[in-house]
Amino acid sequence: MSTLHEFTTWEPLLHILRSAHTATPGTLGGHVAGRIGTHAYSVPMPWGTMFTMHGQASVAADRRPEFDAVQRVRGALAEADADGASFVARMSPDGPAVLHLLDFGPAVEAEVSGPLPGALVLVEGAVPEPWRRLPDPVPDAKPSPAADPAALESFLRERLPDAIGATEAELAEAEARLGIPLPDELKALYRVTRARWEDWNDDYEPAMRVAEAVGCQLLPLDELYIADAASGRSLWRFAALEAEAVDTRSDTAVQGLVGSPGWIVFGHWDGDRLAVDLTPGPGGHTGQVIVLVREESIGAGLIADSLTELVLPGRGRRSPRRRADDERPAVAHVNSRGVSSVEVAAHSALEVLSIGVWEGEPLSLEPVVDLPRLRTFRASPGTLADPLEISRLTGLEFLELCPQDWRVLLDADAVPRSLLAAGIEVRNDVDPLPVVDLANEILARWDRPLITRTTLEGSLGPMP
Structure with a gap:
């Protein structure tokens, strides 16, 4: 003790x-x-x-x-x-x-904002489906016609004549560490400057010149990293409920992913991360430059079709482009001011259904039974006509309910066995001890360590 x-x-x-x-x-x-x-x-x-x-x-x-x-x-x-x-x-x-x-x-x-337990992880190591999603193969993807490693290197050498560039051995070492080849434009950039602080003798002036020349705060060569899904871990509740579910359509330049083994982060821009994208969508180019916005956990914005376009003046740098919202979104919020009913929310691509404040009659889940992609369901207290209908949502991986609805499911032994994680919706001013007892009852059903x-x-x- x-x-x-x-x-x-x-x-x-x-x-x-x-x-x-x-x-x-x-x-x-x-x-x-x-x-x-x-x-x-x-x-x-x-x-x-x-x-x-x-x-x-x-x-x-x-x-x-x-x-x-x-x-x-x-x-x-x-x-x-x-x-x-x-x-x-x-x-x-x-x-x-x-x-x-x-x-x-x-x-x-644990959630730092209060004493109550956060998500209950019912399967060890489980992560939400978007965090398991891998890039779709796009075999016809090619670099942009505007990509010009030689022109990029020439421009940077003119702007940064005193910079210390990476050797071929250092570039090979970076490739071995990352586990993938560096694209030609990225190697051209680092042949001019390896962006190490010790090369600048603790002087901000050379660092600022590099940032002005490249258009971002450049990471040192030995700090390049892959922005895969594991690097963007999030609490289950936010990942399962609040993350935007994104599909990759036939005209999409950037695939809708949490992370990709082909996203090489090389710099920062206004607090967001810049990456070279080696796994573009069907409408994109291999080696395009994308921005990973810090407030968003899924997807990225396209800012240039190549590093050459990003760096060279007048070559087409743009504001980040994101795909437009679908007419039938994969995330639906049914409430008094949002989607008007479960029927309206129901469609084959629906992944996340959340029922919030509701002033009408309690709702039936019949319209969303058997939907092939429904993975997350949340309901506020008193909104469900029959909580036992949840047992028919056989593909759920995350479920968040109030204690009363959990009690109905537990007493009937009707909790979906497909769940990977669960949440209990209560206010922070309630007594946490009964909530802990309920959480332990749920955890025990999956033989998980108790609180x-x-x-x-x-x-x-x-x-x-």
């Missing part, structure tokens, strides 16, 4: 929480819950949850006690080699306090 499981470690934070919540009627008779992590913490206060990222340069004086109390717990986390701990506290003005520490374990994704609870008891003394 580490100091993480000692009441004295948490005592300063509990004192602060008890004092902060004495003016909130009923709070101390109920619970106070939060989460402390190594990178961020979420602590409930009467005026709103205090959410702070790790690494603040300074802390306001009136928050110093809270910060110090959190740092005390963080020290215990480091000692226990733990990423974080959720807590539920019940405290009395007279002194007695009970603290429940929750360790989500390897089968539950563990450690209960600590102590006294904070009477309120002053």
